[in-house]
Amino acid sequence: MNAQPPTAQADGLQDVARALEAVRARGPLVQSITNYVSMDIAANAVLAVGASPAMVHDPSEAAEFAGIAAALSVNIGTPSPRWAEGMAMAADAAVAAGRPWVLDPVAVGATALRNELSADLLARRPSVIRANASEVLALAALAGAGARGGSGKGVDAGDAVEDAVEAARALAAQRGCVVACTGKVDVVTDGERMVRVEGGSPLLPRITAVGCSLTAVTAAFCAVEPDPLAAAVAACAVFAAAGTRAGREARGPGSMRVAFLDELSTLDAAGLADGASVHVLTGAAA
Template sequence: MAAVPPDDLARARTALHERAPLVQCLTNSVVQTITANALLAVGAAPAMVDNEQESAAFAAVASAVLVNVGTLDEAKARAMALAARSAHDRGTPWVLDPVAVGGLEFRTRVARDLLAHRPAVVRGNASEVLGLAGAGAGGRGVDAVDGVEDAVAAARDLAGRTGGAVAVSGAVDVVVDATRTVRVPGGDVLLTRTTGAGCSLGALAAAYAAVADDPLTAAVAAHLHVAVAAERAAQRTQRPGTFATAWVDELDAVDAGALREAAERLA
C-alpha cells in the first residue's frame, strides 16, 4: 500500500476548499504578499498576525499556524514562541520553516527551541534541515549546499523528536515521518527564481495540516499541489515574473482529481 493513498490526498484537497482553514502566518517580511495570495488561491484564509501582543491569542483560534524565521529579530522570536506554544497547548497544527538555519547562531537557537512545541510539519531545504537537526553547518543563506538525500536521516531524526512530518525540498522532495518516506518529483526550476515560493509551500503545508489528520499526508499534499501548479504554469511562460502570476493562478486550478492523478508519480 502507498505511504499516502491517492484518495487521501484528494480528500484533503476537497476539505481544504470546503473548510477554508484560517492560517496564521508569522513569516518573513519579503514574502507576505505571495504567501497570502497562495493561501487564498488554494481556498485558505491567511492572517498575518505576528506581533507578541496578539500572536498567542490568535493561534488559539486559528486552524493552523506557520512559523517562518526568515527575517528574524528578538520581538518576532518572542511572538513565534508564544504562537507555537499556544498552538501546541490547544492541539492546533503548526509548521516550522527554518529559513537559513544552521549558518547563523541566533536563528538556529530560536528554531531549535521552537521544536519543543512539536510542529506538525517541518519544511526546509536540505541544509536547513541538517542545520536544525544539528547535523550540518547550514547553507549559503537560503540556498542549500547539501543534497536532499543527504538530509533524509536528519529529517527522520527530527520527525522522531516532534512526532510529525519533515519535508526536505529539492529537485525531488522527500517527506518523512518516523516510519514512512515519500518522494515527490516534479515542479519546475522557475520555482527557484520566484521569491517566496518555498515560504508559500510552508503555508500550504499548514493549510493542509488543518484539514488532514496525518501530518505526512498534509505535507505530501502541499508539495504535490505546488509541483503540479508549477508544471502547469511553466507550460504558459518561461519568464520568472509572469511565472509567479501563472503559478498562483494554477494553485487555484489544481483540484482533488489533479492531486489524485499526480499521486501516481509518488515513490
C-alpha cells in the same frame, strides 16, 4: 522499518485530491508568522488553495490569535528578538489549543540568532517542519540527530534532498514530528513512513519565497487533515502539480509567479495526475 515497493501513484494522489477538496470546502483560518519577503506570495498561495490567511506576528496579539486560528505557520526568515517572542507565544498557544503548527527554519545554521531561535521553536513541538535540504541538515545537526550540518547559501539550499533524507528521518524520529524536505524532489517522513513527491519546475526556486508559501499552505492542509504526514504530502503534491503546469507556459520567474498562483487556484484531480506523482518509499501511507 516496514519496507514496501512503491504503491500505485493514483492512490496517493486520490488522498491529495480529497485533502484539497477539504481545504476548499472548509476554508480554514491559517495564522502565519512569516518573513517580510514572503508575506504577499504566502498569503496569496494560502488563498489560492482555498484557505484564509492572516499574517499576525506581534507578541501583543500572536497567542490570542493562535487560539482562534485552525493552524499556525511560523517562518523565521527575517527574525528579530521581538518577532521571536511572538513566534514562541503563538506556538505555545497553538499547542495548548490542540492545533497543528508548522515550522520553517529559514537559513538555520547561518547565524547564532537563527540557531537559537530554531532550537527554541523545535522544543515547542511543531507538527511539521518544512525546510530545504541544507536547513534540514543544519537543524538535525543542531538537534543532535546525527547530521553533518548543511551547506546552505543564506536562505538558498546548497545540498541535494537525497543527501538530507537520513537527517530528515532521524530528526523526525527524534522529535516525533513530520519533516518535509523540499527541492528538486520532496521527501516527507515521520521517522517511519517515507514518501517522495515529484514534479515542479526549475523556475520555482527562481521565485523568492515559494518554500515559505509551501510552509503556510502545509499549515492549511494540517487544519483539515489529522495525519500531518498526509497533510505535508498533500501540500507538496499540490505545489508540484501547479509548478509543473505553470512551468510549461512561463517565460521566466515573473510570469511563472502569476501562472503558479493561477494553477494553484484551479487545480483538480486531473491536474494533480498531470503534474505530480507520489511514491510511498516505506511504511503505509494511510
